[in-house]
Amino acid sequence: xxxxxDTMVIFRRQExxxxxxxxxxxxxxxxxxxxxxxxxxxxxxxxxxxxxxxAGNAYKFFVPGLLIQLGLFGSTxxxxxxxxxxxxxxxxxFRVTPVSRLAIMAGRVxxxxxxxxxxxxxxxxxxxxxxxxxxxxxxxxxxxxxxLVAVGLASVSYATGLLTKSEDAFxxxxxxxxxxxxxxxxxxxxxxxxxxxxxxxxxxxxxRYIIDAMREAFQGHYFNTIMVxxxxxxxxxxxxxxxxxxxxxLRENA
Numbered sequence: 001x002x003x004x005x006d007t008m009v010i011f012r013r014q015e016x017x018x019x020x021x022x023x024x025x026x027x028x029x030x031x032x033x034x035x036x037x038x039x040x041x042x043x044x045x046x047x048x049x050x051x052x053x054x055a056g057n058a059y060k061f062f063v064p065g066l067l068i069q070l071g072l073f074g075s076t077x078x079x080x081x082x083x084x085x086x087x088x089x090x091x092x093x094f095r096v097t098p099v100s101r102l103a104i105m106a107g108r109v110x111x112x113x114x115x116x117x118x119x120x121x122x123x124x125x126x127x128x129x130x131x132x133x134x135x136x137x138x139x140x141x142x143x144x145x146x147x148l149v150a151v152g153l154a155s156v157s158y159a160t161g162l163l164t165k166s167e168d169a170f171x172x173x174x175x176x177x178x179x180x181x182x183x184x185x186x187x188x189x190x191x192x193x194x195x196x197x198x199x200x201x202x203x204x205x206x207x208r209y210i211i212d213a214m215r216e217a218f219q220g221h222y223f224n225t226i227m228v229x230x231x232x233x234x235x236x237x238x239x240x241x242x243x244x245x246x247x248x249x250l251r252e253n254a
Contacts, residue, residue: 010107079161
């Protein structure tokens with residue numbers, strides 16, 4: 001009970017800070033919306049067979065990718081906030097309180113999950129305005145994937161920020177890892193359009209399996225191998241990164 005109570009205390013504090021300055025939430029949503037408006041119409045000109053979706057449903061291919069892009073960038077850069085808190089002495093003050101060390105991370109991660117779910121809802125509504133047609137079940141499944149991605153990436157981002165304690169080190173490290181993973185995930189275009197060697201390399205990106213599973217859900221396919229692979233990868237990644245983040249917080253805040 002103490003851990004849950006402490007987590008909610010941290011969550012409420014972080015949520016109040018976010019509501020006082022909602023600019024970053026809006027900025028984080030701006031990029032996917034721009035892609036939806038400026039890049040999405042180009043996909044409608046591609047043959048439906050190349051996207052793997054029925055004719056006239058290009059947004060069923062594109063929106064799942066944008067949702068993962070939102071989760072990817074919205075979660076990996078949250079480490080900047082803990083660097084700022086460490087520098088200003090907030091983390092040090094928490095160390096001398098009886099609050100659970102894991103709750104310091106869990107409350108922040110919970111805030112990030114809530115923020116990303118709200119952003120994802122806005123993105124889906126924008127997609128519906130552009131012509132996306134998807135079942136409610138597919139949308140709920142996609143939100144489930146977003147939650148798993150956010151939990152894992154936010155946890156490891158906070159841990160990395162706490163270890164580096166420097167924006168100058170944190171930013172290039174994150175960009176070096178995230179950008180190739182995003183490009184290899186087939187967010188914008190299907191990887192099947194690329195040469196064989198590129199498709200082979202793309203298999204190292206866990207987000208490719210997650211995006212493929214979400215696209216299957218948007219087409220109404222909920223029970224197949226692709227969906228199982230996506231769920232396994234998302235859950236496994238979330239569990240591993242949550243474990244790594246927890247170890248760092250326990251060690252750094254001992």
